[in-house]
Amino acid sequence: MTSRRRFITRSALASLVAVIGTDIVFGKNLFEDYVPLFLDQQDPASAFGKVKDMIVLNDRPWNVEALAHHLDDAVTPASKMFIRNNGLIPTDVDPAKWTLTIDGESVAQSKIYTLQDLKTKFKPSTYQLTLECGGNGRGEFNPPASGNQWGVGAVSCARWTGVRMRDLLNDVGLKSDAVYIGYYGADLHLSGDLNKDSISRGVPLAKALQDETLLAYQMNGEDIPLIHGFPLRLVAGGWPASASGKWVKRIVVRNKIHDGEKMGGDSYRMPCKPVAPGAEVSDEDMCIIESMPVKSIITYPKSGAIINGGKKLALRGHAWAGELEVKEMHLSFDFGATWKQCRLTSPANRLAWQQWDIDIQLPQMGYYELWARATDSMGNAQPMVVPGWNPKGYLNNACHRIAVKVV
Amino acid sequence: MEDRFIKLVRLAVQAVSLVLAVCALMTIGLIYFQVFYQPSHFEFGETKQLGVVTSIDDVKDGVHLPTGLKVDVNFELVVTNCTGCHSAKLITQNRANADGWSNIITWMQETQNLWDLGEDKSLIVDYLSKNYAPEQQSRRKPLANVEWYELED
Numbered sequence: 001m002t003s004r005r006r007f008i009t010r011s012a013l014a015s016l017v018a019v020i021g022t023d024i025v026f027g028k029n030l031f032e033d034y035v036p037l038f039l040d041q042q043d044p045a046s047a048f049g050k051v052k053d054m055i056v057l058n059d060r061p062w063n064v065e066a067l068a069h070h071l072d073d074a075v076t077p078a079s080k081m082f083i084r085n086n087g088l089i090p091t092d093v094d095p096a097k098w099t100l101t102i103d104g105e106s107v108a109q110s111k112i113y114t115l116q117d118l119k120t121k122f123k124p125s126t127y128q129l130t131l132e133c134g135g136n137g138r139g140e141f142n143p144p145a146s147g148n149q150w151g152v153g154a155v156s157c158a159r160w161t162g163v164r165m166r167d168l169l170n171d172v173g174l175k176s177d178a179v180y181i182g183y184y185g186a187d188l189h190l191s192g193d194l195n196k197d198s199i200s201r202g203v204p205l206a207k208a209l210q211d212e213t214l215l216a217y218q219m220n221g222e223d224i225p226l227i228h229g230f231p232l233r234l235v236a237g238g239w240p241a242s243a244s245g246k247w248v249k250r251i252v253v254r255n256k257i258h259d260g261e262k263m264g265g266d267s268y269r270m271p272c273k274p275v276a277p278g279a280e281v282s283d284e285d286m287c288i289i290e291s292m293p294v295k296s297i298i299t300y301p302k303s304g305a306i307i308n309g310g311k312k313l314a315l316r317g318h319a320w321a322g323e324l325e326v327k328e329m330h331l332s333f334d335f336g337a338t339w340k341q342c343r344l345t346s347p348a349n350r351l352a353w354q355q356w357d358i359d360i361q362l363p364q365m366g367y368y369e370l371w372a373r374a375t376d377s378m379g380n381a382q383p384m385v386v387p388g389w390n391p392k393g394y395l396n397n398a399c400h401r402i403a404v405k406v407v
Numbered sequence: 408m409e410d411r412f413i414k415l416v417r418l419a420v421q422a423v424s425l426v427l428a429v430c431a432l433m434t435i436g437l438i439y440f441q442v443f444y445q446p447s448h449f450e451f452g453e454t455k456q457l458g459v460v461t462s463i464d465d466v467k468d469g470v471h472l473p474t475g476l477k478v479d480v481n482f483e484l485v486v487t488n489c490t491g492c493h494s495a496k497l498i499t500q501n502r503a504n505a506d507g508w509s510n511i512i513t514w515m516q517e518t519q520n521l522w523d524l525g526e527d528k529s530l531i532v533d534y535l536s537k538n539y540a541p542e543q544q545s546r547r548k549p550l551a552n553v554e555w556y557e558l559e560d
Binding site: 056057058059060061140142143144146147148149189190191193196261265301302303304305306307311313314369384385386398401402403405 | 491492493494496497500501502503507511514518519520521541544547548550553554555556557558560
């Protein structure tokens with residue numbers, strides 16, 4: 001909204017100036033103060049408390065990603081968590097009045113819960129859960145895939161606290177034909193059309209019933225920040241983060257695959273069979289993305305490090321594998337010709353990313369690319385080039401690379 | 408005689424104040440409209456036309472600073488039709504050929520409430536496919552924009 005507002009504001013000023021024939025002192029400030037919402041701020045640092053140099057891919061709607069070195073913490077703080085918004089952030093959230101409705105054709109009895117109900121009538125659970133945007137890495141696809149051109153930083157792993165989805169589903173009761181759940185959130189469609197959802201995705205019942213699938217009301221021990229879904233967010237770790245609906249008002253239990261906004265077409269779907277780059281794929285040949293693939297990032301050092309010859313270089317980062325665990329982690333400084341094994345921790349819990357580190361000695365002076373490659377418990381490793389092209393550029397899990405110079 | 412003159416003057420003053428008042432009202436109306444005007448609150452289904460007010464100060468190196476769009480033929484159509492729902496950053500970060508841009512626009516028309524663009528659609532596609540065309544690239548580009556720094560331990 002910002003740029004349009006500024007744009008309009010300026011022309012309004014211009015007409016004022018034209019009328020009274022003189023410049024208005026502080027006119028700019030005067031009009032900018034009129035911008036009614038704090039959400040109209042240009043930079044995510046002051047609007048959402050993000051670290052300064054995160055990358056703003058879009059400011060209406062907000063889509064912001066971290067740089068790899070921002071993500072060094074084992075538990076991602078709110079200040080470094082990427083933002084993926086499909087619509088407008090709700091502006092009138094009153095937690096005291098917030099309710100969650102669970103209904104749909106496959107619930108035994110639909111129910112409405114207040115936040116207080118969720119916090120007091122059900123046992124809370126806390127898990128560290130990896131949330132990665134399905135389109136993380138989109139910027140590398142060729143031919144280009146449309147949408148926000150994410151680099152590597154649309155991933156986070158925070159500690160989420162809330163009610164198990166399973167406990168809620170048990171509370172309402174499921175009919176025998178229940179197969180899927182879907183969410184509806186309070187974010188308005190970009191066009192302002194009240195009858196249209198920005199996004200309404202979901203997961204199969206089996207995923208909804210996992211221990212770790214939460215309706216979360218806390219992130220890292222505090223209320224969830226507004227931009228990340230306050231006061232209530234579905235969290236389905238290891239799946240495209242779009243399955244983890246924000247500002248959740250309603251959960252529907254379906255007797256078929258949920259058909260909400262962005263469940264069909266090319267959205268969050270991959271060709272069921274691999275296709276040639278640039279191919280057209282018809283709707284019936286597209287399959288919904290479920291678990292995210294194995295991936296890793298180098299969070300230290302930041303790309304561009306200049307080091308002295310003879311010195312050891314300590315590197316570290318995270319690795320994750322959707323529903324699976326990461327089994328091995330390797331690093332290469334010769335474009336994948338040879339690989340060195342890294343130390344690797346176990347995850348804090350299922351669906352949490354794991355930490356790796358390694359000390360290396362670069363053989364001589366010069367330019368190096370350091371490549372990181374994780375392998376999951378099924379033996380799938382990250383590809384060194386960009387993997388299978390797909391219409392919307394999802395699931396690029398190619399090895400992360402940083403540049404280092406030895407002088 | 409003097410009476411008539413005074414009457415005339417009074418009339419003139421009244422006329423002038425009336426004109427001024429109307430002007431002032433119109434100005435206030437104009438400002439109100441421009442400041443509080445929200446394109447998203449339009450009726451659906453009708454073609455939306457926003458006045459594109461721009462000045463030479465807003466353009467640097469061929470780029471329109473308020474939107475970030477390249478200034479070229481049909482630029483105004485793109486500002487008018489494509490920056491109401493989302494910022495132009497969603498356009499400037501994407502690359503596609505004419506078919507690709509046309510598909511993106513069709514997708515928005517079918518699923519995201521984008522209105523019928525009539526004959527403007529092909530003009531918009533011309534602008535987009537000329538200014539935001541795919542670049543030649545390899546399967547993986549060399550690392551770019553590396554900011555070198557001394558690593559201290």
